[in-house]
Amino acid sequence: MVVVAIDGPSGSGKSSVSKAVARRLGLAYLDTGAMYRAATVWCLDRGEDLTDQHAVAHAVRVMPLVMGLDPAAPGVELDGRDVAAAIRTTEVTAAVSAVATNLDVRSELRRRQRQIIEAEREGGFAGGRGIVAEGRDITTVVAPDADARVLLTANEEARLRRRSLEVHGAADATAVEATKDQVLRRDRDDATVSQFHVAADGVVTVDSSELDFDQTVAAVLDVVAQVTGREAARAPRA
Numbered sequence: 001m002v003v004v005a006i007d008g009p010s011g012s013g014k015s016s017v018s019k020a021v022a023r024r025l026g027l028a029y030l031d032t033g034a035m036y037r038a039a040t041v042w043c044l045d046r047g048e049d050l051t052d053q054h055a056v057a058h059a060v061r062v063m064p065l066v067m068g069l070d071p072a073a074p075g076v077e078l079d080g081r082d083v084a085a086a087i088r089t090t091e092v093t094a095a096v097s098a099v100a101t102n103l104d105v106r107s108e109l110r111r112r113q114r115q116i117i118e119a120e121r122e123g124g125f126a127g128g129r130g131i132v133a134e135g136r137d138i139t140t141v142v143a144p145d146a147d148a149r150v151l152l153t154a155n156e157e158a159r160l161r162r163r164s165l166e167v168h169g170a171a172d173a174t175a176v177e178a179t180k181d182q183v184l185r186r187d188r189d190d191a192t193v194s195q196f197h198v199a200a201d202g203v204v205t206v207d208s209s210e211l212d213f214d215q216t217v218a219a220v221l222d223v224v225a226q227v228t229g230r231e232a233a234r235a236p237r238a
């Protein structure tokens with residue numbers, strides 16, 4: 001059983017790179033950001049005032065959330081409803097930090113995240129081989145004892161360009177400006193409760209600013225291979 005923990009700021013490539021690493025190694029994949037996004041959808045659908053910390057925390061404690069762990073198709077279900085698309089809307093992206101900075105929400109979702117990681121030990125999605133979990137506090141709080149811990153970073157310019165290309169299909173000045181709230185403002189808010197800009201002790205930094213996607217995946221696979229001694233984790237260089 002191998003646990004790979006990956007943190008980093010918005011647009012650094014955590015989700016796409018973690019999925020590719022999990023697929024390559026035959027591991028399960030847990031997108032913890034999707035859990036905070038699902039909690040936001042749940043609260044908005046129930047008409048909760050997101051500034052009411054107590055009401056939001058209560059709603060999240062009773063939230064019937066099921067996370068799919070297949071890196072090829074990681075589903076998110078709320079009360080039996082597929083919300084994989086609903087959690088990615090601009091409205092949810094703009095609102096999610098209000099839920100993710102609620103400390104009681106964090107405590108509940110961290111408990112569920114640890115439970116999911118533990119369940120992988122018993123067999124779970126990947127038959128006990130392990131899991132790649134990514135977010136903002138996985139290397140430091142959720143799974144500080146993970147076998148491999150990576151802080152995936154990229155400079156601000158690269159992160160804005162990537163997100164802008166993804167959302168607007170362009171990276172000109174107007175498109176980049178329209179992306180700033182999703183990336184920079186959100187990081188500022190999220191950084192009030194998690195440390196994901198600087199690697200904690202024992203966490204390996206992979207800076208993808210000058211790497212393309214395949215090179216970044218190869219760099220993370222290298223870290224996993226070094227830490228776990230698994231030759232199979234080494235990817236062919238791009």
Ligand SMILES: Nc1ncnc2c1ncn2[C@@H]1O[C@H](COP(=O)(O)OP(=O)(O)OP(=O)(O)O)[C@@H](O)[C@H]1O
Nearest residue numbers: 010011012013014015016162166208211212213216
């Ligand atoms: N090394 C890379 N080079 C170029 N593009 C990349 C690289 N890594 C990721 N990308 C692209 O950047 C975009 C953002 O990546 P991704 O969604 O994985 O980031 P993230 O860190 O999970 O962001 P968030 O936390 O905001 O969800 C995607 O379109 C992805 O394909």
Ligand SMILES: Nc1ccn([C@H]2C[C@H](O)[C@@H](COP(=O)(O)O)O2)c(=O)n1
Nearest residue numbers: 032033034036096100135136137190
């Ligand atoms: N472990 C985590 C994961 C995510 N968050 C917050 C930060 C984001 O604003 C939000 C959605 O994450 P994304 O899908 O954009 O990676 O959830 C967090 O605080 N801790």
